[in-house]
Amino acid sequence: MGRKKNLLGPSFPFGSPEELNSYLPYLLTRVSHIWNTEQAHVLAQAGISKAEMRVLSCLSAYGELTVGDISTLSVIEQSSASRTVDQLVMAGMVERHIGQDDQRKRTVVLTRKGSSRLSMVAPFVNQQFTAFADGIDPKDLKTTADVLHSILVRFDER
């Protein structure tokens, strides 16, 4: 039938639910949709928008970022990322800086208020993640994160 199992799993198109359920792109799309749908409820409870949450989170991790970097890291389209940064500046949660290494570069950093905001949201998000990862062997969870990170790095290097 021309369908052959190779080392990377079954070939598209799939002839059984099992084949589809072992296909990484399908699983990525389904599972990230589940996470983000659940997070929408969690963030509504915590009183913060998804865009605000993502922008503050990547600034917390990276310290200082351009709006372009924020857009990439937070997977928010550039114009929305820019608008979210404007709103966060107004709310006193981030500040615009002139780049430390390159004076022509405009960057954004988290303020103490933005940092407190993230700390307030943290229990909600951490509880969601604990439930999400419930029952997964920590070693397998690490392998999963390493595999996805390797794809990300390869993509960013292109």
Add this chain to the structure above:
Amino acid sequence: MGRKKNLLGPSFPFGSPEELNSYLPYLLTRVSHIWNTEQAHVLAQAGISKAEMRVLSCLSAYGELTVGDISTLSVIEQSSASRTVDQLVMAGMVERHIGQDDQRKRTVVLTRKGSSRLSMVAPFVNQQFTAFADGIDPKDLKTTADVLHSILVRFDER
């Protein structure tokens, strides 16, 4: 500082790029976005829309599905899934059936024409996946798929 490493990885909010880059929900969101962005180009080349592709693919794997199941499996909102099924019926690529097990249930199945359509697209999609998974240890790729599938199963059982 109240930040502690636990077995499941660092706690939100993150204090370094490394912490963010080991956080599964972040990686899922980034990597699925990359896959789907790249796939948009691949499908444009192959002359098929994302919605058509997803609906035909899950029918290929499952054989017979309700529009509700198609919506869930293809991660397309119910009304769009329904509209896509209508278009595919008109194009002769799927057919509406009365459910095999439950006569009250309306289901959708792939036609021979829909199946040929998927076979035409297959080389594009398989090439994309091979490049995407390039360099990943097949054992680690399988662990990743198993971990994500276990999250999916747990979610579907709720």
